[in-house]
C-alpha cells in the first residue's frame with residue numbers, strides 16, 4: 001500500500017528533482033564561468049614569473065647573482081650581466097626565462113636572495129608560438145599581455 | 152630564436168653568444184619546437200649544472216656499515232656458507248651481499264622457511280669502474296616478521312643471472328625492467344623483452360655510460376618523425 | 382548443443398592506448414574466446430620519461446619536483462616518500478610541526494586520490510553522477526593545496542628536512558571545515574553506489590585476487606586490504622609519527638572489486654579522522670630541520686617506503702657522497718599492481734575488463750615513470 005502511494009504521488013521523482021533543484025541554489029553552484037569571470041587564485045600561486053623592480057627608482061631589484069639559474073632543475077634561466085667599471089658591481093643586462101620548459105616548481109623563487117624573481121598569480125600563459133613562451137627581461141618586468149578574451 | 156648548444160638555454164635572435172659559457176648560439180627550429188641543434192649523440196656535454204666532479208679522487212668514500220647479527224644471519228650462514236659474502240646494517244636497514252648464483256636459492260629459502268613472501272622490488276645499480284659492474288638488488292619483506300631486507304649480488308656485463316620468477320611471480324615485470332634499463336638478461340625468464348622502451352631501442356638508459364642527452368636519435372626520427380628532444 | 386555448432390576462433394582485440402577507460406595511455410592486448418577473456422598483455426611505456434635517469438643528473442633538491450610528476454594524482458605522497466628517503470640518508474628528521482603538516486597534507490591527498498579514483502571508476506562502470514560529486518570535493522582539497530603551496534596538482538609541497546612554506550592563515554579552520562563537510566559527502570556516495578543493484582552486479586566477484594595471490598604478485602594497498610590482510614605501512618612501519626594517530630585499517634574479505642571500493646570509501650573516513658587529529662596537534666615551532674644548503678648525504682643507501690594511496694611506494698636511493706644521487710629507484714605501486722591484471726581478468730568477461738582495470742587504481746605516469 002505504501003509503495004503504491006509512493007508511486008501515485010511520484011515521491012521518488014520529486015526526491016530526485018529536489019536534489020537537482022538544491023544544486024541550483026547560488027551557494028551550491030560550483031561551476032566557474034571562467035573567461036567571463038576570472039577566478040581569484042591563491043596568494044602563493046605559482047604562475048607567470050616576474051622580475052621585480054624597485055618602485056621608487058624603477059631599477060631592477062635583481063643583483064645578477066645567478067642563484068636562480070643554478071637552482072633551476074630545468075636550467076632554463078639565463079642571467080646576463082656585466083661589471084660596472086665605476087661601482088665594481090654586477091649589473092643585470094639580459095634575463096631570459098623559458099616558460100615552455102618551466103614546471104613552476106618555485107625553486108628559483110626560493111633561491112633568490114633579494115626577492116627579485118617571483119612567480120605571480122598570473123596564470124594565463126598561452127601564446128601563439130613557441131617563441132612567445134620565452135620571456136625576456138622586458139616581459140618579465142612589465143608582465144605578459146595576453147590577447148584578451150572577447151565575446 | 153637561438154639556442155646555446157651547451158647549456159640548452161634559449162635567447163632572442165640578436166644575441167650572438169651565450170653569456171653563460173660564451174658558446175656560439177645556434178638557430179633553433181621553431182616549427183617542431185624541440186631542440187634542433189645538431190647535437191651529436193655523445194659529444195653533447197651534460198648541462199652546465201653544479202658540475203659533478205668527474206670521478207674525483209674519493210678513495211675514503213665507503214659506506215660506514217655495521218655488521219648485521221641475529222638469528223636470521225646465523226641461519227643463512229649455516230645454510231649458504233661462503234655463497235653469502237657479508238651481512239651489513241646501514242641506517243637501521245639490513246642487507247647482505249651474495250654471489251649471483253646464490254641469490255635465487257636465498258630468496259627461495261627465505262620464502263619457505265622465514266616467511267619472506269613478498270618481493271618488494273628487483274633493481275640494479277651500475278658502476279662501470281668495477282669489473283663486475285652491475286649490482287642486482289632484491290628487496291624482500293616478510294608480513295609475519297614485519298621485516299625488510301635487501302639481497303645484493305654483483306654481476307658482470309654479459310652474465311645471465313637466474314630469474315626469480317619461479318619463486319616470486321612479481322619478479323616478471325621487475326626483471327624485464329632491469330633488462331630494459333641495464334641490459335642484464337635473466338636466464339629462464341619467460342618473456343625477456345623490453346617493457347618500458349620500444350623493442351627496437353638501442354642502448355640501456357640507466358647505465359652510467361649512457362649520456363642523458365644521448366638518446367636513440369635514430370629511433371625517434373624514424374618512428375616519430377621529429378628531431379629529438381634534448 | 383554440439384561443440385561444433387559454431388566455428389570459434391580466438392579473437393585478439395586491441396584496447397587502448399587511447400581508450401577512455403584505461404585511465405591514460407595503457408594498451409592492453411586482449412585475447413578473447415567469445416566474450417571470455419583468455420589472456421591479456423599490457424603494453425606500457427608510452428609515458429616513459431626516464432625519471433630515474435633524470436634523478437641521477439639532478440641534485441637532491443632539484444629532483445624533488447620531478448617525483449610529483451610520477452603519480453600526479455597523489456603528488457604529495459610522492460614528495461613525502463622522497464623527502465623521507467633523503468632525510469634517512471642525511472640522518473635528519475623533520476621537526477614536529479613539519480611532520481604534522483605533512484601528515485595532514487598527505488591524508489588530504491589520499492582523499493583526493495581516492496575521490497578521483499571513485500569518480501572515474503564509477504564513470505567506467507556507467508554511473509556519471511559520482512564523478513561530478515567527487516570532483517566537487519576534490520576541488521576543496523585542491524584549493525587547500527593551492528593556498529598552502531601555490532600549486533594544485535604537482536605541488537612540490539615538501540622540502541628535504543621539512544617544509545618550505547608555513548601554513549597560511551586559516552589553514553586549520555579550512556581543514557576542519559573540509560572534514561566536517563566530507564563525512565556526510567562520503568555517506569552520500571555510499572547512498573548512490575553501495576546498495577545500487579547495477580553497481581553491485583558489475584563489481585561483486587569481479588577481479589578476485591586472493592591474499593596469497595596479492596603477495597605473490599607484490600600487490601599492496603587497498604587491493605591487499607580488500608583480500609583480508611590487515612597491512613598498512615602507516616601501522617606496520619610507521620613514519621612521520623603515524624604511530625601516534627588513532628585510526629583503523631579497513632579490511633574486507635571477498636577480495637573482489639566491490640570490496641576494494643568499500644575499503645577505499647572507508648579509508649577516506651579514516652583519513653578524515655587523521656586530519657582532524659592532526660589539526661589539533663599543530664603547535665608553533667620550526668618547520669625546517671637543520672640541513673645544509675647543499676645536500677650531500679654520506680656514502681650509503683637506503684630504501685624507504687610509505688603507504689601511498691595506491692600501495693607501497695618505495696624509494697631506493699644510493700648516494701656516492703656527491704651532490705647528486707648515484708641511483709634513485711622508485712618502487713611504484715601502480716606498476717607492480719598492474720602486473721596482476723592478467724590474473725584478475727583471465728576467465729572473466731570482456732566487459733569486466735574495464736572494471737578490473739579501474740579497480741587497480743593505476744596512474745600511468747607512475748607505471749611508466
Ligand code: SF4
Pocket residue numbers: 071072073074075076077101102103104105106107108109
Ligand atoms: S619554477 Fe622551477 S622549473 Fe621554472 S624556472 Fe623556476 S626553478 Fe626552473
Ligand code: SF4
Pocket residue numbers: 061062063064065066067068069079111112113114115116117
Ligand atoms: S636569484 Fe634573484 S637576484 Fe639572483 S640573478 Fe636570480 S633573480 Fe637576480
